[in-house]
Amino acid sequence: MSTSAGSPADTVNRGDLAPVPGVPRGGDLPLRERKKLRTRRALADAALRLFTERGFEATTLDQVVGAVEVSKRTFFRNFSCKEEAVLTGETELWGEFVTALADRDLCGMLLTAVGDTLLDTVRSIVEISGDDQWWDRYLRERRLLADTPTLRAYGMVFCANVQREIVSQVGARLGLGPAGDLRLRLLVDQVVVAWRCATEDWITAGGADGAEGVHARLAQALAALPTSLALTAAECTAGVP
Numbered sequence: 598m599s600t601s602a603g604s605p606a607d608t609v610n611r612g613d614l615a616p617v618p619g620v621p622r623g624g625d626l627p628l629r630e631r632k633k634l635r636t637r638r639a640l641a642d643a644a645l646r647l648f649t650e651r652g653f654e655a656t657t658l659d660q661v662v663g664a665v666e667v668s669k670r671t672f673f674r675n676f677s678c679k680e681e682a683v684l685t686g687e688t689e690l691w692g693e694f695v696t697a698l699a700d701r702d703l704c705g706m707l708l709t710a711v712g713d714t715l716l717d718t719v720r721s722i723v724e725i726s727g728d729d730q731w732w733d734r735y736l737r738e739r740r741l742l743a744d745t746p747t748l749r750a751y752g753m754v755f756c757a758n759v760q761r762e763i764v765s766q767v768g769a770r771l772g773l774g775p776a777g778d779l780r781l782r783l784l785v786d787q788v789v790v791a792w793r794c795a796t797e798d799w800i801t802a803g804g805a806d807g808a809e810g811v812h813a814r815l816a817q818a819l820a821a822l823p824t825s826l827a828l829t830a831a832e833c834t835a836g837v838p
Contacts, residue, residue, distance in 0.1 A: 647660060649737065684755070711785065715815065756789065792818075
């Protein structure tokens with residue numbers, strides 16, 4: 598897909614999309630790397646601002662790099678395409694989740710292990726990123742995504758790749774085959790659906806309470822998963838909570 602009008606150099610192969618390893622820790626980096634990190638964040642901020650003001654399709658890559666006064670080469674050292682630049686919140690959060698899940702003991706209920714890891718990531722992402730405005734930015738990203746078909750398509754592919762990575766990681770640790778167990782795939786799908794429901798409700802509420810607002814809604818959604826699978830039509834008609 599072209600990421601700036603008519604420029605084949607700005608094309609991304611969506612089949613190659615994958616989550617980033619996590620949030621770069623500025624305090625752990627030497628000066629040169631901290632400068633690179635500041636440039637990356639400046640590009641992401643400029644992309645979100647310009648796409649929100651002018652529209653994703655109407656904003657060229659030249660305008661994004663011009664706002665930060667860097668070259669296209671610098672942009673592509675940080676991002677593969679415009680879509681990735683503006684949805685850094687998604688890649689950061691899920692990258693951190695995948696890293697944290699790799700460090701968690703897998704014992705007992707897998708749904709609990711995976712769900713608790715995501716809940717912990719929600720609580721820790723601001724501290725990890727060093728950005729007090731992280732959830733405000735994430736809210737703006739999600740609103741832009743909802744209004745932009747191109748970004749929605751990118752987000753769907755990214756989500757599918759994250760789910761495959763989670764299944765692959767957990768499956769390998771449990772000694773499953775490359776395709777994983779059907780039950781594991783369904784479990785991961787359910788956690789992602791719980792996340793989607795929680796964040797959609799949070800966005801509808803105007804992003805109230807930041808991380809705590811997301812955490813509370815996600816905890817509620819995860820807790821509802823087991824009973825939702827056993828829900829009957831009669832219970833819905835009777836208004837059973």
